[in-house]
Amino acid sequence: MRAIRPIWGKTAAPAAPVAAMVGAAAAVLPVPAYPRADASGAAAGIIPTGLAARTARLEAAVLRPLTHTSRTWYVWTGFLALAVAWGLFAYTVQLRRGLAVTGMRDVVIWGLYITNFVFFIGISHAGTLISAILRVSHAEWRRPVTRMAEVITVVALMVGAAMPMVDLGRPDRIVNLLRYGQVGSPIIWDLVSITTYITGSLIYLYLPLIPDIARCRDALRGLIPTWRWKLYSVLALSWQGTPEQHRRLERGIGVMMVLIIPIAISVHTVVSWIFAMTVRGGWNSTIFGPYFVVGAIFSGIAAIITVMAIFRRVYRLEAYITEKHFRYLSYLLLVLALIYAYFTIAEYITTGYKLAEGEKHLLEALMLGEFAVPFWTFAIGGTLVPILLIALPWTRTITGMVVASVLVNIGMWLKRFVIVVPSLELPLMPYEWGVYWPSWVEISITVAAFAGFALLFTLFAKLFPIVSAWEVAEGWAVEVDQGLAAAHGGGADGAAAPVWAALGVDGHGTESGSNGNEG
Amino acid sequence: MVEIGSRPPGTPAAPGRAGASGETGETSAASSGQLSRRGLFGGTGVVGAAAVAGMAAAAGVVTWLEDREAEAAAPPPSPPPGGSAGTAQATRQWVLVFDLRKCEGCVTQDKPPQCAEACNAEHFVPAGQQWLRVFRVEAPGGNSYFMPRPCMQCENAPCLNVCPVAATYRNAEGVILIDHNRCIGCRMCMAACPYGARSFNWSEPENPPGATFAQYRPEYPVPHRRGTVEKCMLCAHRTKDGKLPACAAGCPMNAVYLGDLVEDSATNGKEVVKLSRFLAENGAFRLKEELGTRPRVWYVRGHGQEYGRPVDDRRLAKEPRAWQELQKEQKKEASSASHTTHMG
Known part of the structure; x- marks a missing residue:
């Protein structure tokens, strides 16, 4: 509110900025309407020439990877493809000889596959959920990072959803899930929830992509193979950037961003219920739903920071993805780390205090025994150290924050492992301790899953702009507009924005986002 | 009745x-x-x-x-009308009772548990699985007892609730069966079963010769299929014909009773008891009663004393042999028997 007031004060009526801005955007400000940006913008003489130049530079940076491919790219992609191919080979071995080629046996019936499943579904919460939350809360700084976040979601979901299928004893009968689906089974809940989530995430990725695809169609003609140009033409859905098209697009995005939040929460809730609907020690927990959701968002934010750092470096996006983005996301990561640590303590202290028979053995195995190394690596390396890295000002550098994120990702994978496996090793009948050690097939498929994640991401970034250029430009236009409206208000550059702007409560966000909310 | x-x-x-x-x-x-x-x-x-x-x-x-x-004091019902099994009007509700006073894990006989071997032979149980497994439970005082664990045929069966394709189901006689033509091998039922009673065909199971031509039925799941879940099905194929389950028939101590809740009687093949009185008078218990699964398998406490197993007997039960070994032994015995008769 503090930041909003001066702007309102300068305008005629409280509602005016919204109407004025929409009007301006439609009639005069052509920045979001890509193709004509430079010409009409300059002609209208309203936009400072700096903005047009800035937009052009942004486009050049964003579109360059689509037309220029380095040798490193081929080496990298080839390496990933090899890893995936090796994983596929391992899977054919498993198909031929059955799940006997894994380390799983009758007592420990789930292992790396289910661990990966929970992990990838977890980081899928990066995208959609975080991007949607930031959009809903009009956090202006989100603009350069939403696209990456949304791609993480889609790609992680594809890889994650494949994992239980790899785990099936009879993948040939997968259609039975549709033929005989029993609504009382947590697996059916997962099936319904995850397919809904994939569909929603694809739409949510695609909608904001349309103007950028249209820009590719218009700007890259002749620079790219014909099939790619045709692909852009089809996917751009005749986008011309008209005000009506903008209105409808914003409306679509507005609906999806609200829908996607409950869907995302439901997904990780039902994933946790696969475990929590059983009576096993360690799984038989009422807080598993929220615990998993928080863990998912936690690892998701870490995934965004990691991916952001990689693309910033490789695609030279330093001008658009700045220290501010790392810092704001790290604050979110810090908050989630604290919540997750709180949940973890709540979970273990309530069982550890009572030490019911099964739980006692489980806690011993986790904290002192067989699983002490992964457990404490998670607890200290994956939670405590990242918290310190972000909380302490002198380690809160980009490097420090990226290190924290990578640690969180490793820690959260280990955490999923110590959720899945030890509870299964716990004896149900006297002295029937299980043992589990993954086989080369499982390890190969796990490596292939990560490589597949990176490969799909790499290919996406080769085909489509990895930064939502039109949204970034729109953000600048909003700034300029506010600068004009506020005249002497200053602060349009956001330099003095308070730290809590990260949460989207600054004036810019509130103003600009209204575009989307009009519909 | x-x-x-x-x-x-x-x-x-x-x-x-x-x-x-x-x-x-x-x-x-x-x-x-x-x-x-x-x-x-x-x-x-x-x-x-x-x-x-x-x-x-x-x-x-x-x-x-x-x-x-x-x-709300419903009036006692008239006895259920008779009907053939397989229709909705089953006449039996099977239960098992293990009288542990008689169960000494077959250690005094120096044999592997005969119930488990009978089960292996009857169902050609795939290698590495034990549908009926005999555990040795150590009691605090240093003594121990044996506890055979079949499928509990729970009335509130956790496995049944979580199956995504309803491949595991309860038949009219209260026995939990698995449709191996439908099971997708997700193993959710194994995660849910609190007794660890389910096994999985991790590799291609070895089937007996001629099994290819066997008519598969959930009541008698032969041939076994890779990638599907297996378990004890209370010998649904035998009880239907009025026979004891293989474990009960194979127990040399007659420690296993097949009971019927409808008729309220149970038999081990040697004596017939009134089920309710037998359970009540002998303080029978069920495993993990606190979970609310309501198993249909009861145990009478004991350590095999009726057959002379001392309290402090430290011997372990032998590993039951797979059906292949049992068949081999059977053939050997048969041939040596015919040999001796020939000689005689």
């Missing part, structure tokens, strides 16, 4: 339950008519099963709803 409304199970939680559902099973079945085998959720699943099982009365399938109905 007259004893339907009595209190068969002897454990503290159990008294009256089977009787209660015996009284109300009819009502619920009558009111719900042709409910499908499975309801939407766990609770309704049990109710749905009760609609089927309830026709047989005394099913022991109890939900809180039925408890309430029972409190």
Whole structure:
């Protein structure tokens, strides 16, 4: 509110900025309407020439990877493809000889596959959920990072959803899930929830992509193979950037961003219920739903920071993805780390205090025994150290924050492992301790899953702009507009924005986002 | 048949339950008519099963709803009309009782547990699996006892609720079966089973010669299939023909009783007992009663003393042999027998 007031004060009526801005955007400000940006913008003489130049530079940076491919790219992609191919080979071995080629046996019936499943579904919460939350809360700084976040979601979901299928004893009968689906089974809940989530995430990725695809169609003609140009033409859905098209697009995005939040929460809730609907020690927990959701968002934010750092470096996006983005996301990561640590303590202290028979053995195995190394690596390396890295000002550098994120990702994978496996090793009948050690097939498929994640991401970034250029430009236009409206208000550059702007409560966000909310 | 409304199970939680559902099973079945085998959720699943099982009365399938109905003093039902198994009107509700006073893990005989071997031979149980497994439980005082664990055929079966394709189901006689033509091998049921009673065909199981031509039935799942879940199915194929399950028939100590809740009787092949009284008088218990799964397998406490196993006997049960070895041994015995007769 503090930041909003001066702007309102300068305008005629409280509602005016919204109407004025929409009007301006439609009639005069052509920045979001890509193709004509430079010409009409300059002609209208309203936009400072700096903005047009800035937009052009942004486009050049964003579109360059689509037309220029380095040798490193081929080496990298080839390496990933090899890893995936090796994983596929391992899977054919498993198909031929059955799940006997894994380390799983009758007592420990789930292992790396289910661990990966929970992990990838977890980081899928990066995208959609975080991007949607930031959009809903009009956090202006989100603009350069939403696209990456949304791609993480889609790609992680594809890889994650494949994992239980790899785990099936009879993948040939997968259609039975549709033929005989029993609504009382947590697996059916997962099936319904995850397919809904994939569909929603694809739409949510695609909608904001349309103007950028249209820009590719218009700007890259002749620079790219014909099939790619045709692909852009089809996917751009005749986008011309008209005000009506903008209105409808914003409306679509507005609906999806609200829908996607409950869907995302439901997904990780039902994933946790696969475990929590059983009576096993360690799984038989009422807080598993929220615990998993928080863990998912936690690892998701870490995934965004990691991916952001990689693309910033490789695609030279330093001008658009700045220290501010790392810092704001790290604050979110810090908050989630604290919540997750709180949940973890709540979970273990309530069982550890009572030490019911099964739980006692489980806690011993986790904290002192067989699983002490992964457990404490998670607890200290994956939670405590990242918290310190972000909380302490002198380690809160980009490097420090990226290190924290990578640690969180490793820690959260280990955490999923110590959720899945030890509870299964716990004896149900006297002295029937299980043992589990993954086989080369499982390890190969796990490596292939990560490589597949990176490969799909790499290919996406080769085909489509990895930064939502039109949204970034729109953000600048909003700034300029506010600068004009506020005249002497200053602060349009956001330099003095308070730290809590990260949460989207600054004036810019509130103003600009209204575009989307009009519909 | 007259004893339907009595209190068969002897454990503290159990008294009256089977009787209660015996009284109300009819009502619920009558009111719900042709409910499908499975309801939407766990609770309704049990109710749905009760609609089927309830026709047989005394099913022991109890939900809180039925408890309430029972409190509303439903009139005792008339004995269930006779009907062939396989229709909704089953006449039997099978249970197993293990009299551990007689079970000494076959250590005094210096043999592997004969119940487990009989099971292996009967079903050609795939290598590495034990549908009926004999555990040695150490008691605090240094003594130990043996505990055979089949499938518990739970009335509130966790495995049944979580199966995504309804491949595991309860038949009219209260036995949990698996349709191996439908199972997708997700192993959710194994995660859910609190007794670890389920096994998985991790590799291609070895089937007996001629199994290819066997008519597969969930009641007698041969040939075994890779990538599907297996378990004890209380010898549904034998009980149907009036035979004891293989484990009961194979137990040299007659420690295994096959019981029928409807008729309220049980037999080990040597003697017939009144089930409810036998359970009550001998303080029978069920495994993990606190979980509310309501198993249909009872145990009578003991350590094999009836056959002379001392309290401090430290011997372990031998590893039961797979059906292949048993067949080999059988052939050898047969040939040596014919040899001796020939000689004679």
